[in-house]
Amino acid sequence: QLRLVESGGGPVQAGGSLRLSCAASVPTYSFNTMTWFRQAPGMGREGVAVIYTGTGTGTTFYADSVKGRFTISRDNEHTINLQMSTLKPEDTAIYYCAADLAYRINWDLDSNYEYWGQGTQVTVSS
Numbered sequence: 001q002l003r004l005v006e007s008g009g010g011p012v013q014a015g016g017s018l019r020l021s022c023a024a025s026v027p028t029y030s031f032n033t034m035t036w037f038r039q040a041p042g043m044g045r046e047g048v049a050v051i052y053t054g055t056g057t058g059t060t061f062y063a064d065s066v067k068g069r070f071t072i073s074r075d076n077e078h079t080i081n082l083q084m085s086t087l088k089p090e091d092t093a094i095y096y097c098a099a100d101l102a103y104r105i106n107w108d109l110d111s112n113y114e115y116w117g118q119g120t121q122v123t124v125s126s
Contacts, residue, residue: 002026002115004097009120012087016124020082022097022117027077028053033104035113036072036082038093038122045096047108051080054103061107066091087124094119 008020020036028034032054037045049072052059060072071083084091098113106112 004099004115004117006095006097006117006120009095009122011123011125014087014089014124014126016087017083017085018087018122020084020095020097020120020122021075022080022082024078024080024099028074028080028099029077030101031099031115032057032102033107033113034080034097034099035104035107037096037098037110038091039096039119040090040093043093045110046093047110048095049082050104050107052103053080063108084122087122089124089126092122092124094121 003025005023034053035050036048039045049062051072069086073081075081096119097117099115100113104112
């Protein structure tokens with residue numbers, strides 16, 4: 001059964017850093033698109049960062065709100081990470097890892113993804 005499991009969330013003060021991990025039950029190259037989304041209370045899911053994990057890619061894109069502060073990367077064959085720095089209270093949300101077998105140009109549309117993790121809470125205090 002294909003699964004995604006997030007870890008690494010928790011409380012942090014503004015200006016601090018956290019690293020989130022998404023462990024897949026299959027090699028990440030099994031997917032073409034892997035993305036971190038987040039959902040703040042009362043809000044819809046927002047695409048944060050994508051990495052195209054199919055063979056020969058590794059291209060990344062970021063939401064404007066996190067550009068320069070967050071970095072998405074592939075850690076090993078089964079894991080992608082989201083390194084978050086200079087965190088702000090508005091970064092507080094549940095962070096989800098999502099994956100799809102297709103190459104998703106519109107990477108920030110949550111309806112494009114078939115596989116989702118359970119989410120990990122990030123809380124940034126001022």
